[in-house]
Amino acid sequence: MQELDSVANRLRSRTRTVQWISATVFIGLMLVFIPLGGQLPASAAVSAVQTVPSRGKLYSQDNKLLATGPAQTRRYPQGRLAAQVLGFTGEAGGLEGLERTLEEPLSQGRDQILTLNSSIQEVAESALAQAGERVKAQYGSVVVLDRRSGAVLALANWPAFDLNRWQETSPVRWRNRAALDEFEPGSVVKALTVAALLNEGRTSREQVYSTPMRRSYAGTVINDLVPHPARLNTQHILRYSSNVGMTRLVESVPPDLLYSYFRAYGLGESLPLELPNVNGVLPEPRNWSALRQATMSFGQGLSLSALQLAAAFNVLANDGEFVSPSILSGTVAARRQVLRPETAREMQDILSEVVDEGIPTQAEVPGYHAAGKTGTAQVAVGGRYSSSVFTSTFAGFFPAASPQYTVVVMVYGAQTNFQGSQLAAPIFREIKAAIASMRALSPEQGKKTDLHGWHARMDSASVQ
Known part of the structure; x- marks a missing residue:
């Protein structure tokens, strides 16, 4: 009976070791996988989205949306319109134009309305x-x-x-x-x-x-x-x-x-x-x-x-x-x-x-x-x-x-x-x-x- 208990204890110990190794490997794979463009499971994705800071939008005087989205994936719905004026963003924020000079309010999520008339x-x-x-x-x-x-x-x-x-x-x-x-x-x-x-x-x-x-x-x-x-x-x-x-x-x-x-x-x-x-x-x-x-x-x-x-x-x-x-x-x-x-x-x-x-x-x-x-x-x-x-x-x-x-x-x-x-x-x-x-x-x-x-x-x- 004592011998059976000893075997059972060894099995439980090995199981815990395998679980720890598996968890470590999984976390390591996730850290490698995410920068390479992989997708997180839904629950993890929600958590990750919550950590991405919002960025204020840019609008024209006549209410055309000119820029939207976070700095990392900024979008410009009007394409070429006022390109040199609006500028653009990189991973860390604004790089050119108003995206750069208005970095502080935009990075705080505050929308900005310009005097430009899109027409x-x-x-x-x-x-x-x-x-x-x-x-x-x-x-x-x-x-x-x-x-x-x-x-x-x-x-x-x-x-x-x-x-x-x-x-x-x-x-x-x-x-x-x-x-x-x-x-x-x-x-x-x-x-x-x-x-x-x-x-x-x-x-x-x-x-x-x-x-x-x-x-x-x-x-x-x-x-x-x-x-x-x-x-x-x-x-x-x-x-x-x-x-x-x-x-x-x-x-x-x-x-x-x-x-x-x-x-x-x-x-x-x-x-x-x-x-x-x-x-x-x-x-x-x-x-x-x-x-x-x-x-x-x-x-x-x-x-x-x-x-x-x-x-x-x-x-x-x-x-x-x-x-x-x-x-x-x-x-x-x-x-x-x-x-x-x-x-x-x-x-x-x-x-x-x-x-x-x-x-x-x-x-x-x-x-x-x-x-x-x-x-x-x-x-x-x-x-x-x-x-x-x-x-x-x-x-x-x-x-x-x-x-x-x-x-x-x-x-x-x-x-x-x-x-x-x-x-x-x-x-x-x-x-x-x-x-x-x-x-x-x-x-x-x-x-x-x-x-x-x-x-x-x-x-x-x-x-x-």
Whole structure:
């Protein structure tokens, strides 16, 4: 009997040993199996899900779901839409764009509503992509602002990429160029310069200047490209985009004065935005020669981003008030008065005439007037301005009579049709037409310009 008890005890001991070994092996297999993509039993899976932290969703202003799910398996239901703005996540959290800059609230599970309107964003991206591909450009950007609030309704970059497959895309395409790429804006800056001088009483809309096609100035020769009369008033210096005319306007202006306006427009410093953005380059006025001041007055020798240019032009649209752009709903914008309201409204009318007289078919659709200015700037390559690489720009707002939207278009490196009037202005027109349709904006009363009468006035006016 004792012998049987001894055998039984040995069997029980061996059984416990086998059970312990089996359990150890099972746990070891589970630790190996899970990282290799295996699935846990249902009860274990529930426990594991509970340990994965939730992540806040991203929504557009018009309630489109833009990003959802935990960081490890983040999904982007709209695919390519606003890809460079939204950014993407990795195992540890946000890696690019808003996914990175809003990491704290998103990682705490707090949903975020953006100011982006998905329909306007889609229109901007589509118009930019079609034009960019047609002219074989390198890249481009579009910014659409609500002029009153400064809300960013669209921040488009081309070429785009699919956020759900970001690992397969070159990092060059991840870049939010609309906020991060600096460029010399060219002639669009002429409108900002003229607004400052009107505001200071240093010129008037009808003041006439001698404007030959070439002028010796500050040790060099300034040239104009668009043929024009030998005498132009201030409005028509903008209409014909006359560099010579700009030298007349600024030749007696103290550098500190023009610099202070450029800074007030938001140039030379980054914007207080929820996305990384650049300062741009605005040299200190103590370094301005007469030639440098002249070239900066028509957009060379300083640099900015498309977003900065939109914020600056919005001052003209917004009755002289600078409103800092925002991309997160509920953000309180910084505001400051830069121009007197009457100066800004005069600029609205001037820039409306500039479009109506100069590029009506390129920038407008029948019944919907716009105000704005084109720019075509040579790009510095290897320390010298290139004769084959350009930025094509249009900055403007609409409706002209009562602005609601400010839009900037910039396309870099087009191989054909690179003039701002040929490329950037038609992109603006497409975006404007789509917004007018989706927002059911009422057509404006048509305007006619009496150019014959204008030339007669020029012949009889005094000249400076």
